[in-house]
Amino acid sequence: MKRLIEMSVEGYRCTCFCYGQTGSGKTHTLTGPPGLFGLRPSSYSDEHGLIFRSFLYLFQLIKQKSDVHFILKASYLEIYNEKVIDLLNPGSARKPLAVRWSKKARGFFVENLFTVDCEELDDLIAVLEEGLRNRAVGRHNMNDYSSRSHTILTVYISSEQPAENGVFLSRSGKINFVDLAGSEMTKKTQSEGKTLEEANNINKSLMVLGYCISSLSDQKRKNSHIPYRDSKLTKLLADSLAGNGVTLMIACISPAKFNINETINTLRYAARAKKIRTKPVVLMDPREALILSLKREVTVLQNENEHLRSALRVYSGVPRSSHGDSSDTDKRKPVSPQHVDVEKLGELDGPQLIELIKLYMGENESLRNENVDLFTSREMLQRDHEVVCRENERLLKKVEEVNKICCRSPLIPARSAFSAEVLNLADSDSTSNIWNSSSDSNNEQASRIPASIEKELEKRQIGNGPFLRRHKSWDDKPKTKIVKMKSNKSIGNSQSHNTSGTGNSTSTKRRFSMANNKNVKSKSLDSSTKKSDVFGSMISLVDED
Numbered sequence: 216m217k218r219l220i221e222m223s224v225e226g227y228r229c230t231c232f233c234y235g236q237t238g239s240g241k242t243h244t245l246t247g248p249p250g251l252f253g254l255r256p257s258s259y260s261d262e263h264g265l266i267f268r269s270f271l272y273l274f275q276l277i278k279q280k281s282d283v284h285f286i287l288k289a290s291y292l293e294i295y296n297e298k299v300i301d302l303l304n305p306g307s308a309r310k311p312l313a314v315r316w317s318k319k320a321r322g323f324f325v326e327n328l329f330t331v332d333c334e335e336l337d338d339l340i341a342v343l344e345e346g347l348r349n350r351a352v353g354r355h356n357m358n359d360y361s362s363r364s365h366t367i368l369t370v371y372i373s374s375e376q377p378a379e380n381g382v383f384l385s386r387s388g389k390i391n392f393v394d395l396a397g398s399e400m401t402k403k404t405q406s407e408g409k410t411l412e413e414a415n416n417i418n419k420s421l422m423v424l425g426y427c428i429s430s431l432s433d434q435k436r437k438n439s440h441i442p443y444r445d446s447k448l449t450k451l452l453a454d455s456l457a458g459n460g461v462t463l464m465i466a467c468i469s470p471a472k473f474n475i476n477e478t479i480n481t482l483r484y485a486a487r488a489k490k491i492r493t494k495p496v497v498l499m500d501p502r503e504a505l506i507l508s509l510k511r512e513v514t515v516l517q518n519e520n521e522h523l524r525s526a527l528r529v530y531s532g533v534p535r536s537s538h539g540d541s542s543d544t545d546k547r548k549p550v551s552p553q554h555v556d557v558e559k560l561g562e563l564d565g566p567q568l569i570e571l572i573k574l575y576m577g578e579n580e581s582l583r584n585e586n587v588d589l590f591t592s593r594e595m596l597q598r599d600h601e602v603v604c605r606e607n608e609r610l611l612k613k614v615e616e617v618n619k620i621c622c623r624s625p626l627i628p629a630r631s632a633f634s635a636e637v638l639n640l641a642d643s644d645s646t647s648n649i650w651n652s653s654s655d656s657n658n659e660q661a662s663r664i665p666a667s668i669e670k671e672l673e674k675r676q677i678g679n680g681p682f683l684r685r686h687k688s689w690d691d692k693p694k695t696k697i698v699k700m701k702s703n704k705s706i707g708n709s710q711s712h713n714t715s716g717t718g719n720s721t722s723t724k725r726r727f728s729m730a731n732n733k734n735v736k737s738k739s740l741d742s743s744t745k746k747s748d749v750f751g752s753m754i755s756l757v758d759e760d
């Protein structure tokens with residue numbers, strides 16, 4: 216997961232998707248247990264899923280790359296009964312959005328999908344909370360909080376990095392977090408009515424996804440028709456499955472014997488998916504890439520020129536010191552023959568005429584050389600001009616982005632800032648370890664499985680013996696510094712604004728302190744320099760046999 220985030224920061228298109236039967240823990244893996252967001256404050260806890268940890272890690276990475284300018288945006292959608300709904304702008308009617316093909320990008324996209332500028336960690340968390348609040352959740356026999364839709368949370372990461380010779384490199388990576396709805400045996404779930412219709416749609420789209428995966432993993436069928444267009448899910452995942460991105464599939468399985476068939480199916484799915492090979496490429500502005508490569512070429516040629524010149528000097532035995540820049544210029548200057556009256560040409564004898572012609576030929580040659588030099592300089596000036604224009608464009612874009620960032624989305628309702636929550640709770644001992652798993656301060660407690668799970672395992676007779684273990688290496692980590700942060704109440708407010716969507720505006724002003732956020736963000740990120748801590752608290756199922 217960490218590598219995936221690092222790659223998305225480097226400009227790759229990355230996807231992490233969870234696949235598995237209903238109730239196997241897909242949503243839990245990505246976002247943690249139900250009710251973690253919303254009612255409770257979303258300060259850091261060991262229960263947080265991969266998305267939250269990824270956000271923290273993303274901001275850590277961004278902070279480390281101080282020479283790069285980053286712009287983050289996020290969108291969140293769900294595919295419910297084959298309809299795409301914007302979770303950040305669902306509206307009262309949950310009007311579906313169209314999925315279209317972009318000729319330019321050569322991929323499918325969701326028309327009018329709302330994207331939110333995310334300057335702070337809090338903004339990303341707000342997007343996650345808003346999406347979780349709006350997505351479709353239902354209840355059936357196997358899961359009280361079953362996702363009734365596939366959800367895709369996308370973080371777009373654009374960056375600009377100064378490269379050599381004043382050229383800037385822009386990259387645009389992204390990371391998709393895909394929480395697929397689980398496949399359902401309707402007999403087992405005993406779904407009826409609306410839940411049954413949802414289950415049928417879920418199973419149908421998962422079947423198309425399965426078919427695409429098996430075609431792509433088969434060397435013989437790979438180049439034949441892949442039925443991406445048969446479902447919205449496969450249209451939107453086409454790029455991740457076979458494009459230029461990097462994809463991580465998390466196969467969630469149930470430890471219960473009762474689910475053995477579904478478990479085998481999931482593992483088959485994963486084994487097939489593992490065979491798919493994508494061709495990851497960094498998405499860069501082609502013009503900038505060209506300018507950079509031309510600049511590099513010019514530097515190489517200049518060096519080569521210099522080398523050849525000095526080799527020539529050595530060969531002709533002329534001391535280096537006598538060839539300053541000025542003498543070079545003098546040498547290139549044409550030597551004009553003395554002016555001769557045309558009428559007096561007849562008086563000149565043969566050798567004199569030959570000498571004169573030689574002089575004129577020499578002058579001609581020098582002028583030609585000078586001409587070539589002038590053409591080269593003109594070309595270089597044109598290239599410089601192009602670079603300046605490009606720089607101009609870049610700056611204009613930056614101004615536009617800055618203007619956008621100043622305005623936030625009105626659709627994320629008021630929530631207390633994550634950083635502020637951390638601050639408020641930081642005084643109590645329970646949260647002093649916020650960036651660590653429970654592994655540091657209380658090793659013994661950390662390696663214990665939570666009581667509720669232990670009870671469930673006992674009931675199902677799972678894990679007698681060394682079956683369910685916490686990975687030891689996670690518990691053996693060195694102690695990290697505990698960072699105490701002062702409490703600081705939010706003071707200001709920042710206005711929100713629709714940035715790109717066309718949606719209606721239920722403008723709730725989002726109140727939080729920008730200054731407070733910034734202050735806290737830097738502190739919190741400082742305290743989390745040990746990257747592994749953010750990811751290190753998951754329980755692993757290790758079959759020692």
Ligand SMILES: Nc1ncnc2c1ncn2[C@@H]1O[C@H](COP(=O)(O)OP(=O)(O)OP(=O)(O)O)[C@@H](O)[C@H]1O
Pocket residue numbers: 235236237238239240241242243244247248249358360361362363395396397398467668754
């Ligand atoms: N590793 C885990 N530790 C503790 N509880 C878990 C774990 N995995 C899943 N659960 C619990 O099991 C229940 C079902 O999990 P979850 O909703 O994540 O399943 P799902 O695969 O997303 O199901 P669906 O496909 O129906 O949405 C939830 O209450 C969740 O908190």
